Amino acid sequence: MKQVLDFEKPIVNLKDKIAELKKFTKDSDIDLSDEIRTLEKRLAVLEDDIYGNLKPWDRVQMARHQQRPTTLDYIQRLFTNFIEFHGDRLYGDDEAIVAGMAYYKDNPVTVIGHQRGKDTKENIRRNFGMPHPEGYRKALRHMKQAEKFDRPIVCFIDTKGAYPGKAAEERGQSEAIARNLMEMAGLTVPIVCIVIGEGGSGGALALSVGDHIHMLENSTYSVISPEGAAALLWKDSGQAQKAAESMKITSYDLKDLGVIDTIISEPKGGAHRDIEQQAINIDRVLEESLIALNECKKDELLEKRWEKYKKIGDYKES
Helix, strand or coil, rough: CCCCHHHHHHHHHHHHHHHHHHHHHCCCCCCCHHHHHHHHHHHHHHHHHHCCCCCHHHHHHHHHHCCCCHHHHHHHHHEEEEEECCCCCCCCCCCCCEEEEEECCCCCEEEEEEEECHHHHHHHHHHHCCCCCHHHHHHHHHHHHHHCCCCCCEEEECCCCCCCHHHHHHCHHHHHHHHHHHHHCCCCCCEEEEEEEEEEHHHHHCCCCCCEEEEECCCCEEECCCCHHHHHHHHCCHHHHHHHHHCCHHHHHHHHHHHEEEEECCCCCCCCCCHHHHHHHHHHHHHHHHHHHHHCCCCHHHHHHHHHHHHHHCCCCC
């Protein structure tokens, strides 16, 4: 059963009405084609109005959609000969992060990304896309390998955040995230990061220190979830919609703030409506990024990365 978001219900109701009239026309001798055409025109206007004026909370819901494409969905469509590797060589394997080698346009790359499940069983296996420290250490192991063999790195970001459980903290969750931030800042190969769903807190940032950061149109990227922010600010997680309005977490907000480089458009209604088209949209931006970054020498790459992060935010020197 397909998930219907609250703001989409008027669209779904009108589609159901059109389908009902078409079935009635087919099963009877009564011609309702004029009525159907009128409703279809109304539907087109309604879709343009709703999807063209999404609020921040609407985009949060879209980013969390259970049918939204995952890292593995895009790997399948964008890369060839992907070989996934497992484990961090210290503790174990974390299925909330996938990592491996592949070919992109006949060139070798390292691909890393958060991976959540499509159903309850897979979500439990992948810990709902919330990595443990061994997931970040696995990612870093592949990043260092990519640097050794001079391969570009492509990261897909899609997580509510790093797993906050006791066991994760005991195994060094915060240290693993901090080490990734430090090491990624100094890697001498191109790094392209793409936020495909939720980009939550340090759990997302640990795969997001890149030369180019792109976001799908209806993705979110923030230091905390709207529910978490509402609980802190107003002691009420039910104020999440209000928090989302003020947090500047949408792709358009972050583009204005200079945090991301490019907004990747989505099909009307979200990436889950047409995964093939969404992969094409990502492919176009990814190819441009890698071509531009591959032209940079290592020293130039690091200097540009440093300058990029210095420009983020508004501050004064004293």
